[in-house]
Amino acid sequence: MIVVKGGTIWTGTGKTIENGMIIIENGKISYVGPEKKIDAKADVIDASGKFITPGFVDAHSHIGLIPEGLDWEYSDVNDYTGPVTPQMKAIDALDPYDKAFKDAITGGVTTVYTGPGSANVIGGVGLVMKTTGEIIKKEAALKMALGPKRNRDRKSKEPYPTTRMGTVALLRNTFLSVKKWMKKDLEVDKEKEIQYEVISKVLKGDLMAKIHLSTSPDEIVAVLNLIKEFGIKASIDHVFGGDLLADEIAKSGVPVVYGPPMISKLYSAFRYVHDGIPVTLAKKGVLVAIMTDHPVIPQKHLRFLASVVVRNGLDYDEALKMITVNPAKILGIYDRVGSLEVGKDADIVIASDHPLKVYSKIEKVLIGGKVVL
């Protein structure tokens, strides 16, 4: 039994407990509340004067797939086999020994999504894991990406669409074909069958789609239509230009993973980047998480990016939810992580001050009840 004693506990459920206590048994939280007397023997972590939050969750990254400190040639996120590659699995490429994981822990990040990139229209299956290496969901989401594609002159098995409309059309026609295949109205070769098997999980609602949108607002319109048309479960990621369609996104009920905050509006391609987007969307009631897109921004800085969202006008509570509660809900793992509640994994961050104050220090991190920092 481990007891975290004293301090301000931000549970994520709307409750903040002063002079609180968390009891951990078998890696899970068995008590959260005001300090109380304990009879049993316990390892006590004194957190008096500290700020205690759930471990941070990054809903969109490429950690372990693009190694740090090496050149781009060592990246394993984009495979140019063809524009539709649902057969690719992040788990087959993951390097759990990437030192970025240890570094992420120093920033209080305890759970991450990591997966394929945006070069293909359907890129492959991403996973969710703890930063200690434990895999939570081997198949967490199927990555899709809008925007024009380039296959960089490789001999791909099928041609890549080169326009925004071409990408949307390929996605729609693939979904339609898979639906027909599911109803046995269409026969395809074995190679396609392997692909369709994965896509059918999305169409049946067993696997979420993670849809990359970064070029312009018309992609958001197209994707919201597709999501509605096929009734799939999805998050829309990056969402540059999302502020312009805040009402439509709110009405759709589709959650958003914005970011990474703090990237430049460099060149016309990024003219819709605006760090006020997560603020606008959150105020409209959209479920919003933010991402590091690691290695774009090192994962340990997830909380710094949440501070950037505060700078752009959101309050601390809502911004903190964007790296705890909200990403856990979006990834479908809120039953295990994202808040400090009885029965959940004991993933806990103890900081010298509110963790979104940029000058606060992460002093201790527990994952599954184990002190890892």
Next chain:
Amino acid sequence: MVIKGGVLLTPFEEIRDPVIFIENEKIVRIETKAEEISDDVVIDARGKYIVPGFIDPHTHIGVYRLEAEPGDHGFETGDPLTPHLNISDGLDIYDPAFDDALKGGVTTIGVLPGSYMSFGTSVERINIIPGQGAIYKTNKKEIKRYAFLKVAVGEHPKRFLSEQKMVPTTRMGIMAELRSIFIKAKDYMKNEKKKFDPKLEALIPVIEKKIPLRVHVHTARDITTFLNFAKEFDIDVIFDHATEAHLVKEKLSDVPIVYGPVVFSRRGTELKNLNSSNLKYMKGLLFSLTTDHPTIPIQYLDLLAGLSIGEGFSEKEALSLITINAAKILGMDDRIGSVEPGKDADIVILSGKPFDPETKVLYTIVDGEIVYKRGDEE
């Protein structure tokens, strides 16, 4: 103009309820008790914080422009040595980043030729001498046209030249080229019957120690190499980025450093040791922080500085990193970097404590003029 009330961080000391008198672009005096104030403009700063305008000595504002069509370049790609180019000749003062700077409380910037760290590419591209850098106020006034000469060493120029099928292709080769052009410039200076050579001409102020070299460098090995080079030619250097400075701290006691950006991708071998936590090893050195805009957008300079407090710096020290230290490194601490009588009236009024994410810039004053006031646009 008069600014009245609030908490002034000069940043050397904290003065409560100051009255700051500004005349003809300068701060003329600071009092703590002013009975009667008669002035056209009185800014009520009660409950607010007053700090010097922030300074970023290393940006590419106006060079790699925001929202522009692709194609901007900060250096010539056909020639490894171009000391005769000046960044002011290719600087777009209509880059929206100037407005972002003002909204972020940044009042003075160094603008350098060279490269930025782009997403999706493993190696930053740059030639060996990209050219001359300038100093600007963010009200778009040019302060010094030829303020420093930029040089790049290590993996970045090496890779760039290899990709371009140009030479040299090693660290040895890069240093040999630099040595050669400096020796030529010294001979050129002595030669009475010389023919005008714009490249060698550009090196003269460096050799005469009128301006420093700004050295784009990341690794400890390249820092060490360049310290030897600076000694060999008796020139002043400032190290920029200096990612591994903490590994050779003892060699850097009298070399100014423009450090960072401390939050960025650890892309490629040059940046493998990049970590904002290394700030704790930088204590005691003369350094300032940079966004390397557009690498990190200029308006977040103060948040980057806030990270230093978590690594053991005091609030005053953190503020110094983006004010007086930066002014010293630019050789302009007689004019900017602190709120003191005699200095340029470059002042920022904040809604709350510096470095708090919820704190907003309310006023940015450059040369005694309000150039940004919060509220109009939101």
